[in-house]
Amino acid sequence: MPEDGVRIGIVGCGHWGSKWIRIFSSLGAHVKALCDVDKGTLKVAASKALEATLFRSHQSMIARGGVEAVYIATPPPTHFQIAKDCLTAGKHVLLEKPMTLRSKQGLKLISLAEENGCILMVGDTFIYNRAVQELKRLVDEGEIGSLRHIRCWMTNSIVDTGIG
Numbered sequence: 372m373p374e375d376g377v378r379i380g381i382v383g384c385g386h387w388g389s390k391w392i393r394i395f396s397s398l399g400a401h402v403k404a405l406c407d408v409d410k411g412t413l414k415v416a417a418s419k420a421l422e423a424t425l426f427r428s429h430q431s432m433i434a435r436g437g438v439e440a441v442y443i444a445t446p447p448p449t450h451f452q453i454a455k456d457c458l459t460a461g462k463h464v465l466l467e468k469p470m471t472l473r474s475k476q477g478l479k480l481i482s483l484a485e486e487n488g489c490i491l492m493v494g495d496t497f498i499y500n501r502a503v504q505e506l507k508r509l510v511d512e513g514e515i516g517s518l519r520h521i522r523c524w525m526t527n528s529i530v531d532t533g534i535g
Contacts, residue, residue, distance in 0.1 A: 404436030
């Protein structure tokens with residue numbers, strides 16, 4: 372019997388990667404593979420995703436991880452190659468920002484996603500934050516007047532973002 376929910380692999384299990392283990396699980400997805408170059412980081416993440424197979428290279432995870440989609444939370448200079456490898460292998464990709472460091476690389480990823488019938492999405496974590504959504508509502512409804520500039524600080528003391 373097939374398993375419900377998408378099978379996800381996470382490349383980069385540090386700060387954001389470890390948080391997304393819980394988020395994906397809460398959405399009904401299955402975190403099946405974890406990849407990180409740091410053994411300690413990988414070990415901590417593994418304690419949060421007990422059904423996941425562990426990998427030290429994204430190429431191995433793509434080939435043997437049994438995943439349909441990959442979330443990438445690695446340093447920005449690595450984004451292009453990892454996403455390119457995933458898309459070429461037919462994996463859907465959720466990639467933290469910045470998508471790439473060069474616009475030509477970004478266009479190449481878009482092209483690869485289209486060629487392989489994959490979804491390519493760039494993360495914008497706080498767009499789904501309740502505080503940001505409420506601020507947008509206040510602006511859209513004109514409750515706080517005409518704005519020229521706005522600056523916000525995330526302090527975790529006012530709202531629960533659902534991420535941490």
